[in-house]
Amino acid sequence: MSIYNLEYFFNPRRIAVIGADNTPGTIGYTVFRNLIGEEYKGIVYPVNPKSDSVQGVEAYKRLNDISKEIDLVVLAEECGGNVLDILEECGQKGAKGVILLCPDFRTKVKEAMHLEEKIEEIHRKYGFRLLGPNSLGFIRPGINLNVSLFRRKLNKGNIALIAQSATLSVALLDRAADKNIGFSYFVSLGSDIDIDFADLIDFFGVDPSTRAIVIYMQSIKNGRKFMTSARSFAFSKPIVIVKSGKFVESLEVALTHSGLLAGEDKVYDTAFKRAGAVRVDETLDMFYITETLSKQRRPRGKRLAIITNAGAPAVSAVDSLIKLEGELAEFSQETVKELEGIVPARIIRNPLDLVSDAKPEDYENALKIIIKDKNVDGALIMFTPSLGTQPVETAQRVIKIVKENPYKPVLTNWMGAALVNEARELLNSHGIPTFVTPEQAVRTFMYMYRYDFNLKLLLETPQTILKDVTFNAERAAEIIERAISEGRSIPTFFEASEILSAYGIPVILTKRANTLEELKSAITEIGYPIVLKIDTPKIIHKFKKGGVILDIRDELEAIEGFKWLKKLANEHGDAEASVIVQPMVITYGYEIALGAKKDPTFGAVILFGTGGNLLEALEDYSVGLPPLNQTLAKRLMEETKIYRYLKKYSYYEDVLLKLEETVVKFSYLISDFPQIKEFDINPIFITDSEIFALDCSIILDKTAPKKKTVVKGEFCPPHLSICPYPVHLYKEVELKDGLKAIVRPIKAEDETLIANLLGRCSERTISLRFFQRAIDLRHENLVKFCQVDYDRNLAFVCVVKDIDGEKIIGDVRLSRDPDGIDADMAILVEDEWQGKGVGKALCTYAIEVAKDLGVKRIWMDILRINTYMLGLAERLGFVRHHVEDDSVKVLLNLENNS
Secondary structure (H helix, E strand, O other): OOHHHHHHHHOOOEEEEEOOOOOOOOHHHHHHHHHHHOOOOOEEEEEOOOOOEEOOEEOEOOHHHOOOOOOEEEEOOOOOOOHHHHHHHHHHHOOOEEEEOOOOHHHHOOOHHHHHHHHHHHHHHHOOEEEOOOOOEEEEHHHOEEEEOOOOOOEEEEEEEEEOOHHHHHHHHHHHHHOOOEEEEEEEOOOOOOOOHHHHHHHHHOOOOOOEEEEEEOOOOOHHHHHHHHHHHOOOOOEEEEEOOOOOOOOOOOOOHHHHHOOHHHHHHHHHHHHOOEEEOOHHHHHHHHHHHHHOOOOOOOEEEEEEOOHHHHHHHHHHHHHOOOEEOOOOHHHHHHHOOOOOOOOOOOOEEOOOOOOHHHHHHHHHHHOOOOOOOEEEEEEOOOOOOOHHHHHHHHHHHHHHOOOOOEEEEEOOOOOOHHHHHHHHHOOOOEOOOHHHHHHHHHHHHHHHHHHHHHHOOOOOOOOOOOOOHHHHHHHHHHHHHOOOOOOOHHHHHHHHHHOOOOEOOOEEEOOHHHHHHHHHHHOOOEEEEEEOOOOOOOOOOOOEEEEEOOHHHHHHHHHHHHHHHHHOOOOOOEEEEEEOOOOOOEEEEEEEEEEOOOEEEEEEEEOOOHHHHHOOEEEEOOOOOHHHHHHHHHOOHHHHHHHOOHHHHHHHHHHHHHHHHHHHHHHHOOOEEEEEEEEEEEOOOOEEEOOEEEEEOOOOOOOOOOOOOOOOOOOEOOOOOOHHHOEEEEOOOOOEEEEEEOOHHHHHHHHHHHHHOOHHHHHHHHOOOOOOOOHHHHHHHHOOOOOOEEEEEEEEEEOOEEEEEEEEEEEEOOOOOEEEEEEEEOHHHOOOOHHHHHHHHHHHHHHHOOOOEEEEEEEOOOHHHHHHHHHOOOEEEEEOOOEEEEEEEOOOOO
């Protein structure tokens, strides 16, 4: 479904309200009253078979009695058995959009889930966009359009609010109306059979009246669709999310430690970070942070300076800051010296206490000096009214300094009520957010920091730490497919360890023993002390079930342990189970856990943390979404206490790099095999020089497709919410002079190569490609050029070898619309390589891949002076669509070229 027909949905010319009513208090009365009571310029048609007129407007008996085309139909009555007939009529009428309000749909309607399936069938049959059921509707204040059950008028603003709960939406809007918070849009999703969070993020992402997107979320149906849309607009518009249901237990019981700990809320939290969104804990916070982000620059760090005239509130602010893992900025010596003698504080430190009767100029002097300190990332100005203070005049001085120093965020906390209201309004009117409590101000600062941190993570260029590393994926696939074909969802330890070895993850020396003779042979090879473990799919948590015997030092202990484990296996229904024999690790080191599970919303997730028996007790772990590159793996590890502890000691530096590599290798493994439901490597043992797995277990999903199955029309395997690098799209091409080159997808690590390519291109070549004479080669721009979301965009480079290694000589890009039907193409070839077939090779391959992905139309904007590109486009099958003063828009219809 295209997002572009949402414009008809949210800006309809003609609206039909089925069930419009004359009885106050009913759904039909409220919706119709909201529509005709506002200054909306469209036409509203009431449809009610029992009335000739509704609220003074002539009514129609049926939708089809309206002779005009209808853009939007609103079902403003209880949803009963006739809803399917009404939807059929909407489809036959050619309505572009339908809203099913239907409050309490799943509670009041019998077999609601079955009815939702039928509703979806009709919506897909006719192709109209559908909002609801169980929706409050939507409001667009900018054009005075209220298609909802909310009766109050909302102010026009630049925040788009999306909420899932209809009931909570009323409370949110009521609060916002009281606080004079303005909106560009409000949309209540309801059951989101069709229109969902991703559709609205795509729509609001390109809407010029929307500067920030605020979401109240209960759940997501399609995690990958959400991730793609959110990542597309995270840089341009803040996305702020409140997610309810933090402590709802999973309906599916996990078998491994990793599956148990990587719970739903932890995964959502990880997804929001990876998408570049910011999650807040309270509903009111989402308005505070959105307003602040629209007014202030994001802090580049978490070091906050506090200026106050009251000690107690400042202590509360510091407590909140430390609790949220922020930092109290430490003033530089230069700042301390400047402040001495200028401000009335007895001790120059942070928080800076200016005494209770601080004058406006005291605040001005303090802020002017502190805001320039390089150790300060942001400032909180706190004011408590007392005898002799001047709240408005103090606010004016703060405004003056903020205008002179706009590069760091300044937040304010004017405490009190009537005595400070005028000052608060003054601060807000000048773009300086002010808060009622210090805790609110500090939380907002930290949310701003987290948002900036998440965006920085998207901008980092990873190192290539696995260069020239190859995996034996075929061997891993063979093991997995054999287990599934034999009906086994739990492979043996030896099979799991062999899968790890196939991906370069070392496992401790391990022997199998089925008899006492094999046990003695294994001990001879390994030597005492040893560890014995049972290897049976009947016992997943070996240690808890008594299936692990540690520190065996003689033959008698070994034999007794062997017999005990065999008996244990027999009691659990596996008389054929083997006994694992491993050396007892007596070297000093630490235990790490690494695991994965399939989340029902976001697919595969990876867990990293403190391992061994302390994994569940300490809960020191973090969760990430594969695929993970070097940067993402490192960030995943940095979130744990065990990593931060080991990082303090230089002699662990090399092994931590090996651990980082291991996490990336494990990510490749999980990305490659959708059949892996859960994978637990616990513990991985690390010393100051070694790393190896001591134990591992794997749970397979026997219903999953085989390795790297890709649905037609998509790059991404279905078990991942973020596309991995499409390595299968490498292609060797021959240029006109016979030179061999490689056309491959661009990757994040190509930043330097792309910078070199752009640097070698002439001003003319740059102008023809970018329609401007120069391009900004700073990291912030280059990284966006190289880090491509292959769910939405295609980007291929042509690479040749030279004495320094790889050299990129050309680049082609296809930017797909969210619906995947249309794409814009642009190409750049280095001057020295023009006319040698590079452009044709790139374009031909990009078109070939686009066709496989289901793209129907490819567009190009070409300057009229670019005669070579116009000629190439014609040879490739493009036709001129329309001509402007200085450019030509050409179109390639792939449906005609199939």
